[in-house]
Amino acid sequence: MNTHTAKPAAPRDLEAARDALARLLGDRFSTGSSVLDQHGRDESWHRPQRPDGVCFPETTEEISEICKICFAHEVPIVAFGAGSSVEGALIPTSGGIVVSTERMQQLLNVDTANFDCTVQPGMRRIALNEALRDSGLFFPVDPGADASIGGMTATRASGTNAMRYGTMADAVRGLVVVLADGRILRTGTRARKSAAGYDLTHLFVGSEGTLGFVTEITLRLFPLPEETDTAISSFDTLDDAVNAAVAIQQCGLPAARLELLDDVMIDAVNAFSGTDLPLRPHLFIEFHGSRPANDHAIELVGEIVKDMGGSDFEWARTQEDRNRLWKARHDCAHACKNYRRPKRLLTCDVCVPLSALAESIARARADARENGFDAPILGHVGDGNYHMVLLVDPDDADEVARAQGVADRLVDHAIEVGGTSTGEHGVGIGKRKHMVHEHGEVAVDLMRDIKGLLDPRNLMNPGKVLP
Amino acid sequence: MNTHTAKPAAPRDLEAARDALARLLGDRFSTGSSVLDQHGRDESWHRPQRPDGVCFPETTEEISEICKICFAHEVPIVAFGAGSSVEGALIPTSGGIVVSTERMQQLLNVDTANFDCTVQPGMRRIALNEALRDSGLFFPVDPGADASIGGMTATRASGTNAMRYGTMADAVRGLVVVLADGRILRTGTRARKSAAGYDLTHLFVGSEGTLGFVTEITLRLFPLPEETDTAISSFDTLDDAVNAAVAIQQCGLPAARLELLDDVMIDAVNAFSGTDLPLRPHLFIEFHGSRPANDHAIELVGEIVKDMGGSDFEWARTQEDRNRLWKARHDCAHACKNYRRPKRLLTCDVCVPLSALAESIARARADARENGFDAPILGHVGDGNYHMVLLVDPDDADEVARAQGVADRLVDHAIEVGGTSTGEHGVGIGKRKHMVHEHGEVAVDLMRDIKGLLDPRNLMNPGKVLP
Numbered sequence: 001m002n003t004h005t006a007k008p009a010a011p012r013d014l015e016a017a018r019d020a021l022a023r024l025l026g027d028r029f030s031t032g033s034s035v036l037d038q039h040g041r042d043e044s045w046h047r048p049q050r051p052d053g054v055c056f057p058e059t060t061e062e063i064s065e066i067c068k069i070c071f072a073h074e075v076p077i078v079a080f081g082a083g084s085s086v087e088g089a090l091i092p093t094s095g096g097i098v099v100s101t102e103r104m105q106q107l108l109n110v111d112t113a114n115f116d117c118t119v120q121p122g123m124r125r126i127a128l129n130e131a132l133r134d135s136g137l138f139f140p141v142d143p144g145a146d147a148s149i150g151g152m153t154a155t156r157a158s159g160t161n162a163m164r165y166g167t168m169a170d171a172v173r174g175l176v177v178v179l180a181d182g183r184i185l186r187t188g189t190r191a192r193k194s195a196a197g198y199d200l201t202h203l204f205v206g207s208e209g210t211l212g213f214v215t216e217i218t219l220r221l222f223p224l225p226e227e228t229d230t231a232i233s234s235f236d237t238l239d240d241a242v243n244a245a246v247a248i249q250q251c252g253l254p255a256a257r258l259e260l261l262d263d264v265m266i267d268a269v270n271a272f273s274g275t276d277l278p279l280r281p282h283l284f285i286e287f288h289g290s291r292p293a294n295d296h297a298i299e300l301v302g303e304i305v306k307d308m309g310g311s312d313f314e315w316a317r318t319q320e321d322r323n324r325l326w327k328a329r330h331d332c333a334h335a336c337k338n339y340r341r342p343k344r345l346l347t348c349d350v351c352v353p354l355s356a357l358a359e360s361i362a363r364a365r366a367d368a369r370e371n372g373f374d375a376p377i378l379g380h381v382g383d384g385n386y387h388m389v390l391l392v393d394p395d396d397a398d399e400v401a402r403a404q405g406v407a408d409r410l411v412d413h414a415i416e417v418g419g420t421s422t423g424e425h426g427v428g429i430g431k432r433k434h435m436v437h438e439h440g441e442v443a444v445d446l447m448r449d450i451k452g453l454l455d456p457r458n459l460m461n462p463g464k465v466l467p
Numbered sequence: 468m469n470t471h472t473a474k475p476a477a478p479r480d481l482e483a484a485r486d487a488l489a490r491l492l493g494d495r496f497s498t499g500s501s502v503l504d505q506h507g508r509d510e511s512w513h514r515p516q517r518p519d520g521v522c523f524p525e526t527t528e529e530i531s532e533i534c535k536i537c538f539a540h541e542v543p544i545v546a547f548g549a550g551s552s553v554e555g556a557l558i559p560t561s562g563g564i565v566v567s568t569e570r571m572q573q574l575l576n577v578d579t580a581n582f583d584c585t586v587q588p589g590m591r592r593i594a595l596n597e598a599l600r601d602s603g604l605f606f607p608v609d610p611g612a613d614a615s616i617g618g619m620t621a622t623r624a625s626g627t628n629a630m631r632y633g634t635m636a637d638a639v640r641g642l643v644v645v646l647a648d649g650r651i652l653r654t655g656t657r658a659r660k661s662a663a664g665y666d667l668t669h670l671f672v673g674s675e676g677t678l679g680f681v682t683e684i685t686l687r688l689f690p691l692p693e694e695t696d697t698a699i700s701s702f703d704t705l706d707d708a709v710n711a712a713v714a715i716q717q718c719g720l721p722a723a724r725l726e727l728l729d730d731v732m733i734d735a736v737n738a739f740s741g742t743d744l745p746l747r748p749h750l751f752i753e754f755h756g757s758r759p760a761n762d763h764a765i766e767l768v769g770e771i772v773k774d775m776g777g778s779d780f781e782w783a784r785t786q787e788d789r790n791r792l793w794k795a796r797h798d799c800a801h802a803c804k805n806y807r808r809p810k811r812l813l814t815c816d817v818c819v820p821l822s823a824l825a826e827s828i829a830r831a832r833a834d835a836r837e838n839g840f841d842a843p844i845l846g847h848v849g850d851g852n853y854h855m856v857l858l859v860d861p862d863d864a865d866e867v868a869r870a871q872g873v874a875d876r877l878v879d880h881a882i883e884v885g886g887t888s889t890g891e892h893g894v895g896i897g898k899r900k901h902m903v904h905e906h907g908e909v910a911v912d913l914m915r916d917i918k919g920l921l922d923p924r925n926l927m928n929p930g931k932v933l934p
Contacts, residue, residue: 113713113822114851136717156662167660169669170637185909190885191818192850193634195623195673195893196905197932198914202636202669206662223719246580250603252690254721254760293721293760351658355580383659384581418657426662438663442652446921447665453916465664 010074017073017097018053024065028056028103039080039098043145045344045394046088046429051078051098058103060176060184060215067213068182070097076459079209081122081148086347087428089155089208093463099213101150107131108216116173116190118218121150137221140165143424144333149217155426156206163249163382164256164288165222167424172205176216180455190218203450208426209461211454225256225288230322231301233310234280238262238365241281242358244308245381248285249354251304253297257286258382259329262365265336265376269328272335277328278312283381284329332378339376342391346403350414351385351423360417364388364410371402385423412437432467477541481562484540485520488564491532495523495570506547506565510612512811512861513555513896518545518565525570527643527651527682534680535649537564543926546676548589548615553814554895556622556675560930566680568617574598575683583640583657585685588617604688607632610891611800616684622893623673630716630849631723631755632689634891639672643683647922657685670917675893676928678921692723692755697789698768700777701747705729705832708748709825711775712848715752716821718771720764724753725849726796729832732803732843736795739802744795745779750848751796799845806843809858813870817881818852818890827884831855831877838869852890879904899934 021029030036031053041048052075057063070077076096083090092098101122110117112135119128126146128139141152142159151157153175158167165171174188187200204211235241238260245258261269263279270277285301287294298315305313316322336345352360361377368375368388379386388410390403411421411434421427421434436444448466451458488496497503498520508515519542524530537544543563550557559565568589576585579602586595593613595606608619609626618624620642625634632638641655654667671678702708705727712725728736730746737744752768754761765782772780783789803812819827828844835842835855846853855877857870878888878901888894888901903911915933918925 111820111822112717114820115716116820156660156666158660158662162660166637169660169666170633179909183909185913186907187910189818189887189905190820191852191881191887191890192821193623193625193629193636193818193852193890194887195625195816195889195891196887196898197673197894197902197911198678198917199623199636199669199673200910200913202666206664206666211665223717226719249582250579250690252693252756254756289719289721289756290760290763292763293757296757296759349662351656351660353578353581353583353657354659355578385658385660414658420656420658420661420663422662423658423660424662427664431663435664438656440653442646442650443654443667444664446652446667449920450665450917453920454913 012075013073014052014075017069017075020069021053021055021066021097024062024069025055025057030054039100040092042083042085042088042090044086044088044428045346045392046091049091049093051092052095053097055097055099056103057099060178063099063178063213063215064182064184066099067178067180070459071181071457074457074459076462077213078461079150079154079213081151082124082146084145084147084151085426085428087426087430089426089428089464091429093429101148110135112137114190115221116218117221118216119149121148121214121217123149125149125152132221136224138224139219140222141168141171150214153205153214153217154208155424158424160257160259160380162380163258169202169205171220172201172217173220174218175201175204175214177204177212177214179212180457180460185212188218208428208465210451210465211460226290227294228322229287229294229298229315229317230325231285231298231313231315232282232325233305233313234278234282235308235310236280238281238361239358240308240310241283242381244283244304244310246354247304248301249382251300253300254287254289254293255285255382256288257284259284260379260381260386261328261332262377264374265332265378266328268335268339268376269331272338273327273331275328284326336376336389336391340374340391343393346390346392346407348388348407348410349385349422349425350410350419351383352414352417352419354384356417356419357381357384360414361386363413367406367409371406373403373406383423384419427465429464432465435467479542480540481519481542484536484542484564487536488520488522488533491529491536492522492524497521506567507559509550509552509555509557511553511555511895512813512859513558516558516560518559519562521565521567523567523570527645530566530645530680530682531649531651533566534645534647537926538648538924541924541926543929544680545928546617546621546680548618549591549613551612551614551618552893552895554893554897556893556895556931558896560896568615577602579604581657582688583685584688585683586616588615588681588684590616592616592619599688603691605691606686607689608635608638617681620672620681620684621675622891625891627724627726627847629847630725636669636672638687639668639684640687641685642668642671642681644671644679644681646679647924647927652679655685675895675932677918677932678927693757694761695789696754696761696765696782696784697792698752698765698780698782699749699792700772700780701745701749702775702777703747705748705828706825707775707777708750709848711750711771711777713821714771715768716849718767720767721754721756721760722752722849723755724751726751727846727848727853728795728799729844731841732799732845733795735802735806735843736798739805740794740798742795751793803843803856803858807841807858810860813857813859813874815855815857815874815877816852816889816892817877817886818850819881819884819886821851823884823886824848824851827881828853830880834873834876838873840870840873850890851886894932896931899932902934
């Protein structure tokens, strides 16, 4: 087995690096105090840390030059998109240079006949869909934040409609990646499928900036749905709601979204939005298809819901009615932030086999309660991925420890039942400790070897992903 | 850049390896003449070569022991499933030991609530679907051959319904892989999605046995479609047929199969099957969905076909009528083998962006004709992947050279328009020469580095995939 221990060829020479970057980028290299602060923090509860400088490149070639400079002077590089990471992935915990993609937000190409487009990494997902508006196509991956496509590539992001349209793992057709030593790598193909050699694209998707710097992404697009129908229903128990979700999928109905809100989340939403939903688990279901397909699906869903003892079944077709029904779901993030007035959210993100979902949620709720937390639960139950939101005051060490204990036990159990510590948010800083449990020693050793191969000096976002 | 040149630690010691394998496996290690012959050939037109022995292991642990023995004695290892490769991937061109998965054909687990199953690599895809018959679920990847799941994993196989259900890249959730030195690696998760670290699963899927030996595969399953409807239509030109296929997809209709047969293929099918289809390009379309969804889709398809000047539109719902309509498509492989009585088929497998498909096919047909070939064309036009079948006598050196020239020019052009040399068959022996053109030097160097990392002695299926 090859090991590539991070032995620096020489000590870090920050001054030389900063001088070279200033010569390369002019005023697009900054060491201003507020710029450093803005680029040393994300949306997680990990402690911010200032970088030693921030670059604002505009091209792949500039990023290549930045990497060569940092490589030569042993300076870490951390990519920054929208700053919406929730796992600390973009915090420069070893200092170094943050490279922002703020000046790389262009849509480079759209090919409607081939259902694909190519974007720069800083482009936000909402801006992408706005740019695609007249094409008849859309980009479906919709994490909670208006994240950058580069950041979404880095974390293998997904969202509410992954069950139908897939995650970034399915969406990314090809990449341009700048490697640690400045070489420019192209992966993938614009063909819809290929059997030609090793899959380098998937190696970089989800690597959280630790294997290379993504500078272009080619994405698969989908036709806009002909019709969108929404249904909601409440249930006596979480088990019933989960079983209804599984039954809906077993029927092969054209569901695009299957979202679960537990009674605590409903309470938070009622408090925030002024709604008056009963304090019971709710399923929010959305269908994408033709008029006849959706009518048929809604009818079947009504029967499934009745079989599972569901109540308060409502169905909406028009944009206005759908917005009213989905309001509760849309307001979840804000509702959590306002619920019991926490200072920070510790958001769990396990994904488990569907057969273990109800059990995982029940254990999580019980453990949270025993430790004094009213933790709302929001689930992408079509995928077995759910978020339990622990509301913590970071200055209360006891509360933090209790929350971390709940989160860790949740992950341990998820792994034991064949699931994963993180369905869509990434490993970042805080989940490195679960990697060996989840993957085993051999897999983690191989990941370390791959990291050592691609980044022998450990400069690409050090301290993330691998324990 | 790290380079891992294949420097053997010692010369190959075949005798010691064979002795150790005989002690390990008893009569499940064979050097019998016909056994060696059977395991030195595939369905391609590459020259067969006998291995130096064939193993028939039954467990992952046995395969680990086999790898340790071969690693210690510098003996190559080549995996063998159903033997249905069409690219020479399983021919032991450097001699060594073939490891057959013939005694590893079990279905290990099915979880209907989680829509997955786990199989041993020797299990054939048709046997898998037979075993799943009462579960309500099916495994959708359907290459032409009744291939082994292990072989399909090795080549990132796909088939006629990849446009709806994906390829092996989408189907494989996790693997057990024995590495060159005998370590046992587990990849992936039974969760539907994960953002936890590097994607090792996709590294091995499509690696054609050159990075490790797959001993277990966990697969995603789908609910059986409620209804299946089939339509066919003929067109004046290939362009019209391709444009109809693109239009069908842009409408978001629930198409599961979109297959194109050109007039030469129709001629071959008529000759073989006794059908009387007009000698024009034909589209075969299949929908999977509810009754209302399919009725709506067929109606819309009828309009699209009319817009594109299509004729002879027929539609079938019952199993019997669908079989009659699809017979022409089903008989294509046999029809090719009987057309003009060739000795071997050289099957091209490019996949191009849909926007370039009509042009690619037109050029291919013209070049084939100019070089004296009546080459039938069969296309998975939903994906942009098509097969032009060159019918050659391998003893006619001039004919072989002309065929190879046509095939190479077809690949060159496909790559130039953003496509790939192989959509689903793999690189094997014959397409290594295209790898640098398709991927670029940096990517091929990285693939070599990864190969060197995982297989420093170059024993895992040497001489395949990488130039």
